[in-house]
Amino acid sequence: MAGGEVRLAKLVKAFDEVTVVDGIDLHMPGGEFFSLLGPSGCGKTTTLRMIAGFEQPTSGEILLDGKNVALTPPHKRNVNTVFQGYALFPHLSVFDNVAFGLRRQGTPRAEVRRRVNEALAMVHMEAFAKRRPAQMSGGQQQRVALARALVLKPAVLLLDEPLGALDAKLRKILQIELKALQQEVGITFIYVTHDQEEALTMSDRIAVMHEGRVEQVAPPEVVYEEPSTTFVADFLGTSNVIHAVATQATASGCEVRVGEFELTAGRGAIDARGETKIAIRPERVTLEPHGSTGPNRLAGMVERVVYLGNANQIIVRLPTGEALQALVQNTGEKLAYEQGDPVRAHLPAEALRVLADTGAAEIEEQAAAAA
Numbered sequence: 001m002a003g004g005e006v007r008l009a010k011l012v013k014a015f016d017e018v019t020v021v022d023g024i025d026l027h028m029p030g031g032e033f034f035s036l037l038g039p040s041g042c043g044k045t046t047t048l049r050m051i052a053g054f055e056q057p058t059s060g061e062i063l064l065d066g067k068n069v070a071l072t073p074p075h076k077r078n079v080n081t082v083f084q085g086y087a088l089f090p091h092l093s094v095f096d097n098v099a100f101g102l103r104r105q106g107t108p109r110a111e112v113r114r115r116v117n118e119a120l121a122m123v124h125m126e127a128f129a130k131r132r133p134a135q136m137s138g139g140q141q142q143r144v145a146l147a148r149a150l151v152l153k154p155a156v157l158l159l160d161e162p163l164g165a166l167d168a169k170l171r172k173i174l175q176i177e178l179k180a181l182q183q184e185v186g187i188t189f190i191y192v193t194h195d196q197e198e199a200l201t202m203s204d205r206i207a208v209m210h211e212g213r214v215e216q217v218a219p220p221e222v223v224y225e226e227p228s229t230t231f232v233a234d235f236l237g238t239s240n241v242i243h244a245v246a247t248q249a250t251a252s253g254c255e256v257r258v259g260e261f262e263l264t265a266g267r268g269a270i271d272a273r274g275e276t277k278i279a280i281r282p283e284r285v286t287l288e289p290h291g292s293t294g295p296n297r298l299a300g301m302v303e304r305v306v307y308l309g310n311a312n313q314i315i316v317r318l319p320t321g322e323a324l325q326a327l328v329q330n331t332g333e334k335l336a337y338e339q340g341d342p343v344r345a346h347l348p349a350e351a352l353r354v355l356a357d358t359g360a361a362e363i364e365e366q367a368a369a370a371a
């Protein structure tokens with residue numbers, strides 16, 4: 001289906017003087033699976049409700065397929081919302097729930113039947129047409145809520161933590177189904193979640209939000225592998241964020257000092273100088289016996305070993321007092337290190353990032369200063 005392009009420009013929402021959405025600029029092309037990811041209270045739902053039209057922006061613009069929808073009421077926007085609580089009509093059957101919007105539009109009977117059956121087939125719920133919501137599980141109700149939204153063929157579907165109430169296993173199944181469904185119908189999905197794994201699994205691109213602002217917008221592998229700020233590095237998966245002092249450029253990046261050790265960080269803001277932060281994922285840290293030599297190594301002491309089943313998480317205390325996590329895959333062999341052992345941690349330059357920590361505010365300030 002063509003269309004479904006959403007553009008947010010300098011979008012702001014304040015409730016009683018408190019700004020909860022603080023100048024968001026985003027462009028979602030038609031057909032994209034786009035996620036808004038961030039911690040509780042960062043303004044995800046408020047942003048979604050403004051796109052849907054349930055909330056008026058304090059300032060800024062929302063463009064749907066190039067058209068400013070400021071004055072368009074929710075039901076006239078080519079947008080539909082799936083809420084966390086499903087919001088099915090309890091007294092109506094599954095069929096009638098899905099048919100509701102079509103009937104209200106005055107769609108002819110035969111077409112209603114065809115389209116409802118088609119929508120139920122899409123979510124594998126044909127067999128449940130006669131049931132009432134109370135006679136179904138959470139996952140089944142969720143599928144019906146999706147069918148009810150999809151049957152109206154919106155150009156954009158807004159989903160606010162739609163899997164939040166389901167157990168972990170069902171969530172995983174529905175994540176994959178939902179992504180497949182989105183690709184099949186080809187409409188724009190704007191998906192709100194605070195669950196980073198969910199966003200990483202399903203999205204074409206993710207906007208990581210923090211206190212009403214967007215910190216980074218990028219495909220999943222980029223926000224995970226190349227977080228641009230401390231917040232993003234911290235929020236997406238576990239990341240080691242260590243204080244460092246950036247000293248000078250090297251052939252392969254930026255030289256940083258951590259305590260008395262010198263390391264090369266090959267990625268991120270390698271032009272930074274002075275006090276900074278460096279980040280590395282636990283799975284990229286390797287531990288070696290005490291006394292092993294080579295570049296990009298820090299000394300430390302194993303403080304704790306946590307058994308995770310498929311891996312062991314090893315917490316190493318650095319001489320600077322900071323903790324460093326290493327993730328060691330469980331190969332069935334006995335772990336080489338235990339609590340109290342002195343070790344060397346190898347932090348490969350190509351996995352070590354200097355964090356820019358230029359959040360949206362600083363970027364704006366820099367732009368203003370440059371202008």
Ligand SMILES: Nc1ncnc2c1ncn2[C@@H]1O[C@H](COP(=O)(O)OP(=O)(O)OP(=O)(O)O)[C@@H](O)[C@H]1O
Pocket residue numbers: 015020038039040041042043044045046047194
């Ligand atoms: N109608 C309102 N009046 C006043 N404050 C509000 C209103 N709606 C939301 N807020 C505040 O705006 C902030 C952002 O809320 P929002 O619901 O957008 O967060 P969220 O990112 O969706 O969080 P969660 O993950 O918990 O759902 C919160 O601090 C919230 O208390």
Ligand SMILES: [Mg+2]
Pocket residue numbers: 044045046
């Ligand atoms: Mg919310």
